[in-house]
Amino acid sequence: MFAMNGYDKYAHEPFAVTVDLAVFTLREGALHVLLVERGQEPYAGHWALPGGFLQPDESAETAARRELAEETGLSDVSGLHLEQLRTYSEPGRDPRMRVVSVAFAALLPDAPEAHGGSDAAQARWVPYATAGPLAFDHDRILADAHDRVGAKLEYTCLATAFCAPEFTLGELQQVYETVWGTELDRPNFRRKVLATPGFVAPVPGAARLTGGRGKPAALYRAGTATALHPPLLRPAREGRPA
Amino acid sequence: MFAMNGYDKYAHEPFAVTVDLAVFTLREGALHVLLVERGQEPYAGHWALPGGFLQPDESAETAARRELAEETGLSDVSGLHLEQLRTYSEPGRDPRMRVVSVAFAALLPDAPEAHGGSDAAQARWVPYATAGPLAFDHDRILADAHDRVGAKLEYTCLATAFCAPEFTLGELQQVYETVWGTELDRPNFRRKVLATPGFVAPVPGAARLTGGRGKPAALYRAGTATALHPPLLRPAREGRPA
DNA sequence: CCTTTAATAGTCAGTGCGACTATAAAGGGG
């Protein structure tokens, strides 16, 4: 399949290495994921996760952040949460050749409308619920990413990564409810978040009138803590696998 | 650096892909990790994590299990817990060439003495506390693996993977204490484990006299559950990072 | 037979959380 090219003495084969990104955001109360429409075979016309080949001088993290900037059109992606998921390496996952892909999950507060990246492919935010079927094994990658993000909400302060710099506790609660697909009790959620030191910090004297109706909510910023001890466990659904 | 070999049209460079394994076991009440002594440059004479190049027809998981069998000398590694950690891809992590490495963590009940694998490298169980410094970025990989295993003990039933098919609750508790480096209250640990459905299953009428002294302990097998709800949190140490 | 050792059983108080009720502060419609 591959022609050896001078590295036979190391008894190894060369592989193409790519990064694939599952970029999540919240739009209008629903979890959305960034997808691109493939312009060429294989899977031409199908939707896929954004990604690309690793360049010789960059790490997978660097490549993922570069792709993230290209596909979202954001000028500064340095502060965004980017997390390595796992690596997919099944033979045959790309019909062209042997490709090993390092998958990442990224979280955006609220995202600008995505116009195709530098590679002219059309990029679009798609509701997570209606995403797929995708090209290659990207359905699996996307599902793994969603699982990981949901799990990390439980024991980290990651939820603030979905929020604007200043946010209300109601918006923070919506992050949990949207990603988990469950409803949470508002007073209990408040109590838990405020009782966790460093999760959020109040913005003194500031309040937002979200839609107009109702009492204006106090504004908070993300705190300095990263872990949640004890965790904020999602409601135990019967029969949920590990 | 690399000669292109016919895939220029895909605008990508070829990489060597390896797997690295952090194989843990418990020996004499201490956490041990499997290391190999490198026979050739770079880092000749240094200790390193076992691993090797990915073959063209195998996934990283397959390669990791193959390497695990080779390095431990075990005939059947199909039932052992093997978990993908993350992928290390910094340029320059291998001075020879551009190598992307998929790291795995593996857990063994009690391990046979390791004699060098097929590649004639000397393999040895080393106490985790005295392991390192290692070749390449293997210190970092090993630390990451240890963190991951410690975290997974909290919210999964993974601890049984360190135990023989039949074990006492005292032995199971030793797994937690050894990996976490803390002491746990024995009655409370018992209560928690037995109150979690599917964590362990009693072996009727069986008891073991571990060292001889003391009341013989009842034997248990691993249960069918994989997750721990609610989790078994390790004692909160002040200032522990995320 | 008594001491030592280790497993097992049980107690008790504090903490955290689910479920729930009550109050406060805004807008909208009559």
Next chain:
DNA sequence: CCCCTTTATAGTCGCACTGACTATTAAAGG
């Protein structure tokens, strides 16, 4: 202008889980 709706915030109650501790049981060793 009053009242109703909406949303944020405050507080209550009981249960479940956990940490700390004491007591009992079953073995080995002198």
